[in-house]
Amino acid sequence: MNDPAASPxxxxxxxxxxxxxxxxxxxxxxxxxxxxxxxxxxxxxxRAEDATHDVFLxxxxxxxxxxxDASARTWLYRIAINHCQNLQQSWHQxxxxxxxxxxxxxxxxxxxxxxxxxxETKELGQRIQQTLDRLSEEYRLLLLxxxxxxxxxxxxxxxxxxxxxxxxxxxxxxRKTFAALFEQTA
Amino acid sequence: MKHHAKLSPAQAHTEQQAGxxxxxxxxxxxxxxxxxxxxxxxxxxxxxxxxGERLKASAASLPPPRRPWWKNLFGH
Numbered sequence: 001m002n003d004p005a006a007s008p009x010x011x012x013x014x015x016x017x018x019x020x021x022x023x024x025x026x027x028x029x030x031x032x033x034x035x036x037x038x039x040x041x042x043x044x045x046x047r048a049e050d051a052t053h054d055v056f057l058x059x060x061x062x063x064x065x066x067x068x069d070a071s072a073r074t075w076l077y078r079i080a081i082n083h084c085q086n087l088q089q090s091w092h093q094x095x096x097x098x099x100x101x102x103x104x105x106x107x108x109x110x111x112x113x114x115x116x117x118x119x120e121t122k123e124l125g126q127r128i129q130q131t132l133d134r135l136s137e138e139y140r141l142l143l144l145x146x147x148x149x150x151x152x153x154x155x156x157x158x159x160x161x162x163x164x165x166x167x168x169x170x171x172x173x174x175r176k177t178f179a180a181l182f183e184q185t186a
Numbered sequence: 187m188k189h190h191a192k193l194s195p196a197q198a199h200t201e202q203q204a205g206x207x208x209x210x211x212x213x214x215x216x217x218x219x220x221x222x223x224x225x226x227x228x229x230x231x232x233x234x235x236x237x238g239e240r241l242k243a244s245a246a247s248l249p250p251p252r253r254p255w256w257k258n259l260f261g262h
Contacts, residue, residue, distance in 0.1 A: 023245055027238065035237065036228040045234075052233075053240050060245050116217040128227050147224035178220040 023060050030073055031056070034080050037144050040132050041084045051087060055080045073148075074155050081141065081159060088137065116182055127185040134181050139174035146171055 034055055039048035058079050059066075066075055132140050138160075145156045157164045217223040 027241060031233050031237065032228065032231065035233045036231050039231065040224075040227075049234050049237055052237050053244070056237075056241055057244050057248075060241075060248055116220070116223050125227060125230075128223065143220055143224060147221050147228060149221075149225060175220045182220070182223075 022063065026059065026063075026072060026076075027056055030076050033073065033148055033150075034076055037077070037080055037148075038084055040129065040144055041137075041140060042087065043129055043133055047087065051080070051083055055083050058083070071155075073150055074159060077145065077151075077159055085137070116179060127182065130185050131178055131182045135174065135177060138170065139177060142167065142171050143174050143178060 031052065035048060035052045038051040038055070039045060042048050042051060055076065059076055062079075066072070132143070135143070141160065142156065145151055145159060146153075151159075153164050153167055157167045160167065162170075215226075217226065
């Protein structure tokens with residue numbers, strides 16, 4: 001885990017009321033990544049807010065079990081993925097895009113290698129969410145994890161319980177499908 | 187001196203539309219991949235500050251975390 005003292009903000013505003021200084025540092029460094037994953041995975045800001053709170057609280061409770069052999073980021077992601085998947089399974093709120101339908105997008109003639117053009121950035125979030133909602137849960141998760149930029153393919157593979165080669169192949173198809181579906185939202 | 191001819195209503199409307207289109211294109215962006223688009227989206231996302239406040243309240247009731255066994259063993 002990173003040294004809490006490395007955060008200048010924490011040095012200026014130490015979270016004295018929190019049970020441990022490490023907790024504040026953990027939240028400061030990773031809250032955006034975890035909230036963004038929850039937001040785009042669940043597709044609902046309120047549920048994402050609750051999920052982020054619950055994920056960090058779980059992490060704080062298990063802080064003594066964190067051995068430091070994985071990065072704090074991957075450890076938090078593991079908790080977040082389990083939590084969000086459990087929420088999805090128990091609430092049955094997601095309309096899962098059928099594999100056969102998804103294959104249509106993958107085989108479509110859309111120019112998926114062309115740049116993704118965005119004219120109205122204020123609507124960008126809505127378009128991204130609409131696109132992600134139409135992807136399978138697996139593709140959505142892979143795209144969100146690789147978009148973090150701090151995770152290697154090996155770390156992503158470990159998080160989703162698949163081989164690195166399988167992750168590479170699925171990411172290729174996920175990107176292609178995302179691009180085709182994103183064009184549909186324009 | 188440059189001469190500006192007066193535009194008919196139809197011409198003015200067309201020019202306004204063209205101007206609006208140009209503005210949108212100036213404001214628009216291109217992303218080379220889904221990864222880049224999602225990274226941009228993540229960077230624009232604001233984490234609601236109330237999460238931190240809720241966590242602070244929730245964490246205050248937690249017992250202090252135990253020192254990890256490996257820290258007891260090896261120090262740090």
